Amino acid sequence: xxxxxxxxxxxxxxxxxxxxxxxxxxxxxxxxxxxxxxxxxxxxxxxxxxxxxxxxxxxxxxxxxxxxxxxxxxxxxxxxxxxxxxxxxxxxxxxxxxxxxxxxxxxxxxxxxxxxxxxxxxxxxxxxxxxxxxxxxxxxxxxxxxxxxxxxxxxxxxxxxxxxxxxxxxxxxxxxxxxxxxxxxxxxxxxxxxxxxxxxxxxxxxxxxxxxxxxxxxxxxxxxxxxxxxxxxxxxxxxxxxxxxxxxxxxxxxxxxxxxxxxxxxxxxxxxxxxxxxxxxxxxxxxxxxxxxxxxxxxxxxxxxxxxxxxxxxxxxxxxxxxxxxxxxxxxxxxxxxxxxxxxxxxxxxxxxxxxxxxxxxxxxxxxxxxxxxxxxxxxxxxxxxxxxxxxxxxxxxxxxxxxxxxxxxxxxxxxxxxxxxxxxxxxxxxxxxxxxxxxxxxxxxxxxxxxxxxxxxxxxxxxxxxxxxxxxx
Amino acid sequence: xxxxxxxxxxxxxxxxxxxxxxxxxxxxxxxxxxxxxxxxxxxxxxxxxxxxxxxxxxxxxxxxxxxxxxxxxxxxxxxxxxxxxxxxxxxxxxxxxxxxxxxxxxxxxxxxxxxxxxxxxxxxxxxxxxxxxxxxxxxxxxxxxxxxxxxxxxxxxxxxxxxxxxxxxxxxxxxxxxxxxxxxxxxxxxxxxxxxxxxxxxxxxxxxxxxxxxxxxxxxxxxxxxxxxxxx
Numbered sequence: 001x002x003x004x005x006x007x008x009x010x011x012x013x014x015x016x017x018x019x020x021x022x023x024x025x026x027x028x029x030x031x032x033x034x035x036x037x038x039x040x041x042x043x044x045x046x047x048x049x050x051x052x053x054x055x056x057x058x059x060x061x062x063x064x065x066x067x068x069x070x071x072x073x074x075x076x077x078x079x080x081x082x083x084x085x086x087x088x089x090x091x092x093x094x095x096x097x098x099x100x101x102x103x104x105x106x107x108x109x110x111x112x113x114x115x116x117x118x119x120x121x122x123x124x125x126x127x128x129x130x131x132x133x134x135x136x137x138x139x140x141x142x143x144x145x146x147x148x149x150x151x152x153x154x155x156x157x158x159x160x161x162x163x164x165x166x167x168x169x170x171x172x173x174x175x176x177x178x179x180x181x182x183x184x185x186x187x188x189x190x191x192x193x194x195x196x197x198x199x200x201x202x203x204x205x206x207x208x209x210x211x212x213x214x215x216x217x218x219x220x221x222x223x224x225x226x227x228x229x230x231x232x233x234x235x236x237x238x239x240x241x242x243x244x245x246x247x248x249x250x251x252x253x254x255x256x257x258x259x260x261x262x263x264x265x266x267x268x269x270x271x272x273x274x275x276x277x278x279x280x281x282x283x284x285x286x287x288x289x290x291x292x293x294x295x296x297x298x299x300x301x302x303x304x305x306x307x308x309x310x311x312x313x314x315x316x317x318x319x320x321x322x323x324x325x326x327x328x329x330x331x332x333x334x335x336x337x338x339x340x341x342x343x344x345x346x347x348x349x350x351x352x353x354x355x356x357x358x359x360x361x362x363x364x365x366x367x368x369x370x371x372x373x374x375x376x377x378x379x380x381x382x383x384x385x386x387x388x389x390x391x392x393x394x395x396x397x398x399x400x401x402x403x404x405x406x407x408x409x410x411x412x413x414x415x416x417x418x419x420x421x422x423x424x425x426x427x428x429x430x431x432x433x434x435x436x437x438x439x440x441x442x443x444x445x446x447x448x449x450x451x452x453x454x455x456x457x458x459x460x461x462x463x464x465x466x467x468x469x470x471x472x473x474x
Numbered sequence: 475x476x477x478x479x480x481x482x483x484x485x486x487x488x489x490x491x492x493x494x495x496x497x498x499x500x501x502x503x504x505x506x507x508x509x510x511x512x513x514x515x516x517x518x519x520x521x522x523x524x525x526x527x528x529x530x531x532x533x534x535x536x537x538x539x540x541x542x543x544x545x546x547x548x549x550x551x552x553x554x555x556x557x558x559x560x561x562x563x564x565x566x567x568x569x570x571x572x573x574x575x576x577x578x579x580x581x582x583x584x585x586x587x588x589x590x591x592x593x594x595x596x597x598x599x600x601x602x603x604x605x606x607x608x609x610x611x612x613x614x615x616x617x618x619x620x621x622x623x624x625x626x627x628x629x630x631x632x633x634x635x636x637x638x639x640x641x642x643x644x645x646x647x648x649x650x651x652x653x654x655x656x657x658x659x660x661x662x663x664x665x666x667x668x669x670x671x672x673x674x675x676x677x678x679x680x681x682x683x684x685x686x687x688x689x690x691x692x693x694x695x696x697x698x699x700x701x702x703x704x705x706x
Contacts, residue, residue, distance in 0.1 A: 005585050016573050373569050376530060377630065378558025378586040380551050467530045471569055 001383050010390040017363065024359040025399045027352035028447060032403020035345025036443050037410045037433070042338035044411075044434035049330065057142045058323040060303055062310065063113065064101065064296040065319035066090035091318050093293040101298060104312045106305030111135045111266060112293035116274045120171075120262065121207040122163075122243070123194065127170040129261045131161075131208075133269035141299055143247065144263070148175075149198035150245030157267035160244035161206060167261030168246070173201070175246075198246050206262070208239040212273035237273045349446065352399070353454040356392055360458030363391075364465075371462055372470025381463040388459035389452055396451025400444045407443075408435065475542075476503035477637065477670055478527060483536035485522050485694075496522045497694045500536070504687075506637075509664045510672045511681035514691035520674045521642055523691070527672060528563050528640045529556040541637060558586055561638045562631025566646035568623040570615045576602055576626045577611045580633055587634035601629040605659060621652035628659060632669075639663060641673040645680070657684055 001009075014021040053059055067090045091097070093112070101110040114133035119126060138144045139152035144162075153160045168175065172193045214235040221233035247263065264272075300309050306324055313320045364371070371384060411433035419429040483500040486493045497519045504510045512520040525531040526538055529545055532553075538545045540560060548556065557563075570579045580598035589597060602611055605625040615623050624644060631639055641660060645653035661684055663669045675681050681688050682700075690698035 001585055001588070005591070009585070369569070370571050373571055374582070374586070375554070376528070376557060376563050376569065377583040378554055378634065380554035382551065383554075383586070468525055471530075471565065 001379075001386075006383075006386055006390045007394070009387055010394050013363075013367075013387070014391055014394060017366075020359055020362070021395065024352075024355050025395050025402070027355035028349070028395060028399025028451065029402040029406055031345070031349030031352035031450075032400050032443050032447050033406030033410060034348040035342060035446070036404055036407030036435070036439060037414075038341035038345040039338055039439055040407065040411055040433040040435050042334060042341045043436055043439060044432045045337070046331075046334040047434045048430070048432070049334075053323055055143050057299065059327065060300050060306070060324075062298040062300065062306075062313065062320055062322045064093065064110075064298055064313055065321065066093055066292070066294070068314075068317070068319045091316065093296050093318070097316070097318075098293070098296060100316065101296060101313065104309055106300050106302070106309045108141075108299045108301045109135065109137055110296055110298045111138070113295040113297045114266065114269055114293070116210065116269070116272075118211075118272075118274070119209040121209075122171045123173065123196075123201070123204060125171040125173070125192075129167060129170060131262050131264045131269065133266045134263050135266050138299075146248045148246040148248040150202040150243070153244050153265050155267075156265045157271075158244070158265045159240075159268060160242045160265075162245045162247050162263040163201070163206075163243055164247045164261050164263070165249040168201070170261065201243055201246060204243050205240050206243060208241065208272065210237050210239065210272050210274045211235070212237060235273065239272050241268070346446075349450050353450040356395060356451055356454035357458060359395075360388060360392060360455055361461075364388075364458055364462045367462075368465060368470050368473040371465050372467045372473065375465070375467035376471060384465075385459045385463040388462050389455050392451040392455030392459070393448055396447040397444070399451070400447035403447065404435075404440060404443055411435075477506040477508075477541060478504040478672075479537075479539045480523075480526075481537040483523070483526065483538055484534050485519075485526065485531070486534045495694055497526075497533075500694075500696055502689055502696060502699065504638075504670065504672060506670055507664070507668050508670055508686045509661070509684055510670070511685040511688045512672065512674045512691060513676060513678050513681050513688055515676060518691040519694035520691050522694075524640050524642050524672065524674045527638075528561050529553040530563075559634050560636055561640050562634070562636040563640045563642065564624065564627045564631050564644050566643035568615065568620075568627045568647075570623055570626055570630075572615050575612045575614050576607060576618065576629075579615075579626055580630045583630045583633035589634075597633070598629070601632055602626065604632075605629045619652070620648050621655055624648065624652075624656050625659070628656075628663075632663075636669075638670045638672060641671060643674055643676070645675070645677070653680070660684070 098110055098112065101107060111134060115130055116133075117128055117130050120129050134144075136153050136155050136158065144152060147162075148165050150162075152162055165175070172188075172191055174188075174193055174195045176195060176197045211234040214233055217231070217233040217235070221231050224231040241264070298309065298313070300306060303324065306322065310320050310322065371379075374384060374387075415429070415431055415433060418432065423430065480503075481501050483497055484495070485497040486495050488494070500519075500523060512523060514520045522531065526533050526545070527540065529548070533546055536546075540556065543556075545553070545556065571582065574582065577595065577598050580601055581594050584594045584597060599608070599611060602608060602625075605628050607622060607625050607629070610618060610622060613622075615626070618626065628639075639660070644660065645656055648656060657680060660671055660673065664671045673681065673685070678688075678690075686701070688698075688700045689696050690700075
């Protein structure tokens with residue numbers, strides 16, 4: 001008997017017991033649906049996170065600090081490592097050091113990591129926002145090469161800035177998209193949210209109020225504390241700049257988490273008086289000297305050159321940290337998450353497998369005489385076994401197709417509910433689920449394996465039926 | 475040389491720890507083209523003997539040679555091949571697959587015989603027409619009479635051109651008129667198509683009319699062997 005004949009025979013056998021076949025297949029459909037939706041959630045989370053890293057070029061970025069820091073140890077709460085870091089002699093990150101780093105083969109560009117908070121007013125609305133100082137040359141790298149409107153500033157001392165799309169929210173601005181106006185909630189209307197086009201923001205003035213420590217105000221501040229009427233020893237500086245461009249939001253999670261809401265030319269930022277604290281790396285450098293940077297951001301040309309560049313930096317005795325190092329850790333964490341989610345889904349599929357065993361055993365009991373007839377007219381044990389295996393495989397295959405469709409529908413509903421019920425209005429929809437090709441093929445393979453494993457006992461039992469007894473069976 | 479030869483054939487069934495002998499020291503020969511009948515009362519061992527010749531069961535002792543091949547030395551898959559190509563079987567209770575129509579029942583045997591799909595339908599139709607069922611092809615066993623069901627079974631048994639047709643009480647479930655029709659078909663197959671037929675029956679009268687040779691069995695042993703001339 002050839003394989004196509006077996007498939008035809010299997011279909012006709014299953015068709016004879018439609019309801020039972022339907023219910024058994026439904027078990028597999030639910031199992032595969034549960035498995036794929038669970039795993040697609042895990043892979044979706046992983047994809048969102050890695051995409052966000054990739055969109056921000058974080059895998060080809062290195063942060064250089066004055067001290068060699070073991071981030072893993074510190075992150076795990078190792079007090080000893082933290083103390084060790086504080087004790088270490090730091091290497092001053094000076095302009096000459098910056099130049100030396102820039103000259104390392106494989107380094108595309110290096111710039112000091114400078115971030116500072118300030119109060120900003122744009123189109124009548126004020127908010128506190130974090131500034132990120134950057135060289136104009138960064139515009140050729142992701143995500144800075146993808147502008148929603150306008151252009152990146154031309155040079156490092158330009159009096160213009162670039163605003164990130166998602167930072168506009170803080171100024172109560174919602175952007176029109178291709179003629180489609182976002183619908184405002186009551187709350188938004190009360191707040192006075194404006195709906196405008198991205199182009200209309202270009203060229204507008206932003207007013208920056210930055211704080212800096214005033215030496216002359218310190219005695220007064222101390223005195224005021226004694227009088228219980230504290231005064232702050234700060235000077236306020238107002239700087240006016242123009243908006244040259246709006247940077248597109250990159251990735252479903254945006255990028256405000258990684259960097260500031262407004263990007264300012266590095267030269268312009270250096271001229272603005274501000275507090276000495278400019279980044280978290282300052283915490284590690286207690287002996288921060290004037291004219292040195294707290295950290296330097298390095299972009300490499302190719303991920304393959306990562307080790308080469310890092311070794312060169314380590315020879316300079318500076319601290320080196322890169323997200324790429326954490327990639328395997330991230331992957332491992334997601335593997336655990338995927339395995340857990342997959343295991344929950346697999347339980348459903350194993351239950352479905354028991355359903356297949358039950359259906360097959362019932363089928364054998366009902367078809368004992370038929371098996372006897374098939375043997376009497378020349379059916380071999382292997383052929384009888386194969387007929388039952390193919391029947392199980394058909395259930396598994398159809399179950400996998402509809403299970404994948406079910407899983408896909410479940411994820412679409414979950415995404416819809418999440419985006420309509422839980423996502424703040426106006427935020428871009430987030431897709432938490434991802435169906436990679438390996439998941440689709442894996443679901444098919446897993447479904448077939450479970451189905452065939454479930455058919456192993458019934459098929460073997462069917463093949464061993466004594467034809468003489470089977471022909472006497474009612 | 476005989477087509478089938480049995481020497482000292484024995485079959486014992488086990489029921490718990492007790493051995494129940496079904497056949498004991500059965501020795502006979504069947505020649506090609508013969509109409510051979512095995513008669514005896516219920517429990518005499520005649521169906522067991524037919525099952526051994528058909529390769530549905532295996533002997534406990536002795537030798538059974540079919541077309542120069544010892545069935546006792548055959549593997550299970552070789553026995554399946556023997557059932558597929560060397561013999562065709564019909565039964566008292568027809569043993570048709572109830573959910574399949576006449577054509578599909580015959581086609582099932584052709585599927586196991588490896589006949590390509592495009593030839594199967596034609597061959598099954600021809601066989602059913604040959605047994606007078608050309609107008610009942612798509613009827614299921616429940617929609618056919620006993621005689622018609624037995625004709626479908628005969629068509630199925632002939633599907634893979636066997637050397638021997640084994641008929642186990644083929645008229646046992648039929649009225650006398652229909653029985654005659656079935657016997658007539660068997661006789662026609664034997665005389666005009668030179669097919670060797672081995673028929674098991676408890677009806678000595680019918681066996682005497684149709685058979686070239688008869689063996690009579692009692693308690694698992696051959697008690698009598700009659701040739702055509704002796705029968706007449």
